[in-house]
Amino acid sequence: MNQINRVAIVGGTHGNEFTGAYLIKKFEQIPALIQRPSFETLTLLGNPQAFTAGKRYIDKDLNRCFFIDNLLDSRLSSYEDIRAKAIEQILGQKSNSQVDLIIDLHSTTANMGLSLMLGSHHPFLLKLAAYLSSRNSQVRVCYTQPEKGSNFLRSLSELGFVIEVGPVAQGVLNAEWFQKTEELIHNILNYLEKYNQNLIPQTNETLTYYQYVGAIDYPRNEYGEIQAMIHPQLQFRDYQPLNPGDPIFLTLDGKAIAYEGTSTVYPVFINEAAYYEKGIAMCLTEKQVYSL
Missing domain, CATH: 2.20.25.160 (N-terminal domain of TfIIb)
Structure with missing residues (x-):
């Protein structure tokens, strides 16, 4: 695989999930935290109106608005449909992504720890997941909806994935999970930097993951x-x-x-x-x- 040149960190795709949204706020205030010598890191607040309102969404779930047909359908005029089209313009189309990797930050009321939600078995993502889970026992890996035909924001990049952290109540900023999520992000960015330098850290020979079945x-x-x-x-x-x-x-x-x-x-x-x-x-x- 080619070098990683641009990474996007998205938070607040759901407006009442404050961990990711406030990490975006922090990174925008102190951009040096997420910059690395060999690649550019972008930040994006996914659903700003819902975040301001403290709601999951305004009209519909933004993280279900990224089917290719929906992105091309000019008749869809809800706030989230319009926002999804704007995000696609920023991050690029599924067939022509402007970023090499997307990290979409979410929080959950369930006891998911630090969960990496993957939509593909791409070797790069699996090795990254193995590295992260070897460094932190709270990191678990879950394989969910395949990216082909996916309606998730992460599907705008072949190397897109979601981080789910919790349990965190909706509309609450929890310092413990804020810090754990930030540490995980730094571990990811450091891994990408080492990858670009051909210094990929050693990982386990196997990866335990959880395959969605229903x-x-x-x-x-x-x-x-x-x-x-x-x-x-x-x-x-x-x-x-x-x-x-x-x-x-x-x-x-x-x-x-x-x-x-x-x-x-x-x-x-x-x-x-x-x-x-x-x-x-x-x-x-x-x-x-x-x-x-």
Whole structure:
């Protein structure tokens, strides 16, 4: 792969996720923190109107507005659709990106630690992920929606990925996770600098990652109203094994509902506040080991 020349750090794609938004504010005030000799680092506040309003979005989820067809559709006129087109102009089209790598910063109410959310098995990203996870036990790697046909902001670059940190409440600036996220960003930028100097740090020979396989909604009645909550034994147990027969939900009248799958899975985004509207109580993954 060619040298990394331009990197974009995006925060505030969701306006009420303050960790990334305020890191962008900090980096804009002190740009020397993120500059490295061999490449340029850009910053971008993804959804400024939603950030000002302290809301996830104004009209619709900005991080679901990057389908190629939607970006080309001039009839789509919501604030987020217009903003997505503007971001594409800044970062470049999917087929002609103006940046070599995108780091999209997010926070979550789920116990995700420091999660790298990848959309491809690109060897460069896998080696970067292996390096970061070897340096910090809180770093986990999750493979989600493939970038081909993706509607995520990160898909504007072949080497785009999301960092999810948490648990952090919506609309709250948490100093601990702010510092941990900033440290992770510096580790990424330092790795890129070493890569450009042909001094790639040694990594583990294998990478453990979690492959997305599906999602589960809350039990609901015929009116769409939630009838059960995450079971206490599952709450905050992201990336931990969930076996068939384990309790997964607790009904409002105190009855446990067991997981009915046929194999062990590893839930993530358990009880994520922003996913209630999407009909997702948790996402399910399978644990994989990839040889580097």
